[in-house]
């Protein structure tokens with residue numbers, strides 16, 4: 001009897017003993033190594049870019065993308081595969097052209113910005129006024145740009161962490177509205193791009209602006225040189241587009257149901273829609289592929305304790321999927337263990353940030369040890385940005401992670417005709433899958449509660 005009591009006490013102590021990082025690390029390392037050799041993510045990027053290609057929200061291609069998502073998740077063995085429909089505003093490109101009419105006639109390479117107003121039928125012709133910084137245009141008083149096409153040529157600096165996109169991006173996002181307020185009839189902006197090709201980079205702009213397009217970087221410099229010669233330069237701009245106020249869109253979902261705590265959900269994904277000039281490879285077929293492949297690999301050694309959910313958000317570029325996802329899941333936010341999005345191409349992950357206090361937990365220490373050999377830093381500073389499709393969840397209180405990718409080359413390609421499969425490095429893609437899979441495996445098989453950590457950090 002005494003012996004049995006001792007055993008029972010020992011068993012109780014074992015059950016209550018805190019889990020150690022070294023106990024978890026071997027399984028996580030096995031998932032990591034399997035991911036490094038796994039071709040699923042590459043096959044998904046190849047398939048989506050080949051069989052669907054560009055997939056702007058509101059286009060017939062987006063319907064094919066939805067069907068691709070449903071078929072893909074089903075074929076990979078996900079459960080509860082379905083599409084969550086919503087409506088959103090969609091801007092669809094029509095015929096576009098721009099040319100210098102005089103004094104040195106030549107064609108310009110442009111791409112209209114999302115939400116741009118169309119030009120009058122037959123186009124508009126006006127004198128340009130060039131600003132080398134966005135601020136210089138903002139400094140103009142109302143009426144100063146009356147009847148002109150405003151041209152902003154401030155270049156985008158290259159960064160590893162994509163941190164220039166926010167500050168320089170304002171010239172694309174708000175420029176058409178601000179130029180219009182000052183009397184301009186058209187707006188041309190140097191592409192938010194770090195490459196020097198003659199391919200313009202599109203992107204969305206705030207509603208309510210004047211006809212607006214992105215210039216290829218060499219064409220922005222061409223207009224700078226023409227303006228510097230001191231003679232009036234005239235440009236003709238032709239832009240047609242269609243605005244669909246309530247286009248049909250879908251968030252496509254699949255799950256690996258948790259075996260022990262199915263109601264505790266880990267939400268990860270990328271966005272299924274893309275801009276139209278390329279085939280949406282790095283933006284964001286790779287994010288879809290990384291998270292889908294990683295969730296499957298995380299469960300490759302057996303069903304996870306918690307539910308892993310992959311979401312292919314359906315309208316990131318023009319907005320709407322974050323709001324739709326929150327609206328459909330607002331009652332579930334308290335059960336979301338953590339949310340994450342992959343939406344910065346396939347550059348290698350160099351840093352992972354978790355909610356404040358997260359690295360103190362054995363699961364996260366095991367994760368840090370697992371991904372350190374892949375060149376991933378795990379500083380204690382908490383995650384700041386989770387991704388635009390999970391913004392709604394984050395604002396509603398869901399904890400989130402931030403996987404920082406090397407964005408050094410991202411804006412060479414982003415939103416341009418060069419966003420194609422050949423730019424994806426399969427080894428870098430696999431590194432992303434390995435980091436995500438290790439993380440999902442550890443979180444899905446643990447009791448780590450980022451929700452409690454978040455509350456503690458906020459106190």
Ligand SMILES: [Zn+2]
Pocket residue numbers: 271283284316343344
């Ligand atoms: Zn994106």
